[in-house]
Amino acid sequence: MNLIISPVILYLLSAFLIALLWKEYEKLSGIACLSFSILSLISVILLGKYVFLNERIVYYVGGWEIPIGITLMVDALSYIFLFVLNFILPLICWFSLSYMEKYTKAGYFYVLFSLISAGLNGILISMDFFNIYVFLEISSIASYILVAFGLRTEELEASLKYTILGFIGSTIILIAIGLIFGKTGTLNIADFTYIAKNINEIQLWFIIGFFISGFALKTALFPFHFWLPDAHSLAPSPVSAILSGLFIKVTGFYLLLRIITNIFTMFPESKIIILGLGLISMIFGSLMALDQTDIKRTYAYSSISQIGYCALALGIGGYYGYLGAILHFIFHSFSKSLLFLNSGAIEYRYKTTKIDELKGLQDKMPYTTMTASSGMLSISGVPPFGCFWSKIIIIISAIKAHYFGIAFICVVVSIITLGYFLKLQRNIFYSKDEFKTINEVNYNLLMPMIILSILISLSGLIFLPNLKIYIDKAVNVMENFKYAQIMEK
Amino acid sequence: MIIFIAIAIMFFVGIYGMMVKKNIIKMIIGLNIVGYAVNLFFIALGYKEDGIAPIIIPGMEIKEFVEKSVNPLPQALVLTSIVIDLSVICFLAALSIRIYEKYGSFDLEKIRRLKG
Numbered sequence: 001m002n003l004i005i006s007p008v009i010l011y012l013l014s015a016f017l018i019a020l021l022w023k024e025y026e027k028l029s030g031i032a033c034l035s036f037s038i039l040s041l042i043s044v045i046l047l048g049k050y051v052f053l054n055e056r057i058v059y060y061v062g063g064w065e066i067p068i069g070i071t072l073m074v075d076a077l078s079y080i081f082l083f084v085l086n087f088i089l090p091l092i093c094w095f096s097l098s099y100m101e102k103y104t105k106a107g108y109f110y111v112l113f114s115l116i117s118a119g120l121n122g123i124l125i126s127m128d129f130f131n132i133y134v135f136l137e138i139s140s141i142a143s144y145i146l147v148a149f150g151l152r153t154e155e156l157e158a159s160l161k162y163t164i165l166g167f168i169g170s171t172i173i174l175i176a177i178g179l180i181f182g183k184t185g186t187l188n189i190a191d192f193t194y195i196a197k198n199i200n201e202i203q204l205w206f207i208i209g210f211f212i213s214g215f216a217l218k219t220a221l222f223p224f225h226f227w228l229p230d231a232h233s234l235a236p237s238p239v240s241a242i243l244s245g246l247f248i249k250v251t252g253f254y255l256l257l258r259i260i261t262n263i264f265t266m267f268p269e270s271k272i273i274i275l276g277l278g279l280i281s282m283i284f285g286s287l288m289a290l291d292q293t294d295i296k297r298t299y300a301y302s303s304i305s306q307i308g309y310c311a312l313a314l315g316i317g318g319y320y321g322y323l324g325a326i327l328h329f330i331f332h333s334f335s336k337s338l339l340f341l342n343s344g345a346i347e348y349r350y351k352t353t354k355i356d357e358l359k360g361l362q363d364k365m366p367y368t369t370m371t372a373s374s375g376m377l378s379i380s381g382v383p384p385f386g387c388f389w390s391k392i393i394i395i396i397s398a399i400k401a402h403y404f405g406i407a408f409i410c411v412v413v414s415i416i417t418l419g420y421f422l423k424l425q426r427n428i429f430y431s432k433d434e435f436k437t438i439n440e441v442n443y444n445l446l447m448p449m450i451i452l453s454i455l456i457s458l459s460g461l462i463f464l465p466n467l468k469i470y471i472d473k474a475v476n477v478m479e480n481f482k483y484a485q486i487m488e489k
Numbered sequence: 490m491i492i493f494i495a496i497a498i499m500f501f502v503g504i505y506g507m508m509v510k511k512n513i514i515k516m517i518i519g520l521n522i523v524g525y526a527v528n529l530f531f532i533a534l535g536y537k538e539d540g541i542a543p544i545i546i547p548g549m550e551i552k553e554f555v556e557k558s559v560n561p562l563p564q565a566l567v568l569t570s571i572v573i574d575l576s577v578i579c580f581l582a583a584l585s586i587r588i589y590e591k592y593g594s595f596d597l598e599k600i601r602r603l604k605g
Contacts, residue, residue, distance in 0.1 A: 130566055130569075134569060134573070137573045141573070141576055141577060141580065144577075144580060145580060148584060148587075151587060153588075153591045153592070156584060156587050156588050156591065157588070157600055157601070159584060160513070160581070160584055160585075160588065163577065163580065163581055163584070164507060164516065164520065164581075167520055167523075167577055168504075168507070168523075170573075171523055171524070171527055174527050174570065175527060175530070178527065178530050178531050178534060181531075181534060181562075181563070181566075182534040187562075
């Protein structure tokens with residue numbers, strides 16, 4: 001089925017065409033990038049029918065069979081990630097059309113945007129360790145450059161820090177891949193899991209240790225988090241929305257999830273490590289977010305805290321744990337992308353994101369205020385907005401697994417989250433300021449935010465039986481699927 | 490076995506350069522050494538004692554070729570990996586030029602503004 005490679009091909013084509021032909025024409029390159037991303041969304045929607053009919057689609061690149069060639073695969077789990085990714089990317093691109101006007105050479109922005117999207121799509125469809133590494137690096141290098149896109153001094157420094165740590169993370173992952181290749185002589189994930197039954201356990205623990213530390217660095221779980229607040233808060237706002245909403249989840253969380261649940265199925269103990277890391281980063285991120293003076297830094301620390309929830313749910317495991325992890329991924333992607341786009345809209349009018357300098361946005365930018373409120377309430381876990389549903393499922397899963405302390409901490413962290421977002425709301429949106437005259441932002445900036453906030457408000461609909469089937473199929477993949485099944489057929 | 494120990498030493502020398510040195514250029518050199526260590530690790534995985542290049546010359550028997558030749562896959566992987574390292578290092582070099590323009594220094598002590 002050729003639809004499986006179409007998102008990667010379309011985004012790569014967009015990157016090359018814009019770089020070769022249209023990079024001088026900023027409007028044209030933006031519209032070209034937007035149309036390619038919409039085409040990619042359409043191809044993913046068409047792909048859905050085949051994925052859910054056949055359980056999974058396996059594509060052999062060049063017709064080479066499994067141990068020899070590169071193999072691509074989409075199943076229900078990666079399809080949900082693909083769908084969320086390809087749904088949010090066109091909205092961010094639409095937002096960038098107006099936002100990027102203040103930067104010179106905006107044509108290059110769309111080139112890098114397409115490359116980062118191609119890399120993220122590639123990670124989701126790939127079933128080969130080295131191929132995953134290559135796509136990881138395509139998207140990572142594009143993101144290093146995008147963080148420094150504004151060329152202000154702080155951005156350069158944040159990008160330097162991010163590049164060095166990102167490179168270390170990638171190197172650790174590459175060493176793990178090298179160990180796998182040296183031990184088994186194969187790079188295909190299905191083939192590796194088939195062979196891995198006969199390998200000494202201590203050597204496998206070594207490999208999984210490298211993988212967990214590498215991907216934890218990419219996900220910014222607690223001891224590896226310190227690059228994230230700088231990189232995510234100083235990048236241009238659409239880039240922050242990609243990085244915080246999608247990038248850390250696809251390059252880190254998705255691969256961690258695959259490693260824990262599908263590839264190294266023989267070590268259920270490794271979940272405890274993820275649970276611990278998730279718990280600490282959840283508490284730490286929310287406490288740090290309380291005391292920030294910049295909106296985007298607050299959002300960045302909040303990302304650390306919320307990715308902690310995802311990791312915690314993954315660590316608890318079981319049906320409810322996995323369901324909570326997937327739902328929290330979906331809703332947090334929507335909410336955090338919305339919030340970062342929102343901070344971009346504020347920055348577009350006020351030229352700053354410092355909390356002290358912003359006042360009384362309720363009267364001046366009513367739609368921005370409304371969308372910001374829905375995103376903040378969603379992340380704090382207020383019904384009926386998105387993250388309420390996922391958080392309550394995570395708490396249920398903790399209680400079912402008899403982790404009563406963890407369930408209590410989840411509730412407390414959720415209250416702290418509500419605390420720092422209410423502080424932001426009171427200071428920025430619902431305060432009085434008569435001095436500045438500022439208008440609402442234009443249509444291009446507003447529409448993506450409104451679409452995202454409507455989706456967040458309606459997110460309870462995901463529990464309708466017609467939609468929940470698809471989520472259940474993804475959870476089923478996490479619980480029961482082993483890559484070795486592909487080899488046994 | 491000696492080569493793997495050498496690779497480990499090389500790797501930690503690179504990590505030392507990246508973590509301890511305060512000069513950006515020295516950090517980039519450390520990063521480069523780490524990249525080379527990992528590439529060498531891959532090459533060493535495919536190495537055979539007295540191996541030949543994995544190219545079939547006319548008149549060579551397939552069985553003999555399979556026994557003698559080194560594994561070509563790691564070499565292909567290392568080519569990709571070298572390109573990735575190259576692009577990261579190019580970007581870091583360009584970044585350090587920009588940082589020098591802003592601060593007039595490569596010293597990280599003078600550059601630090603962010604809290605982290």
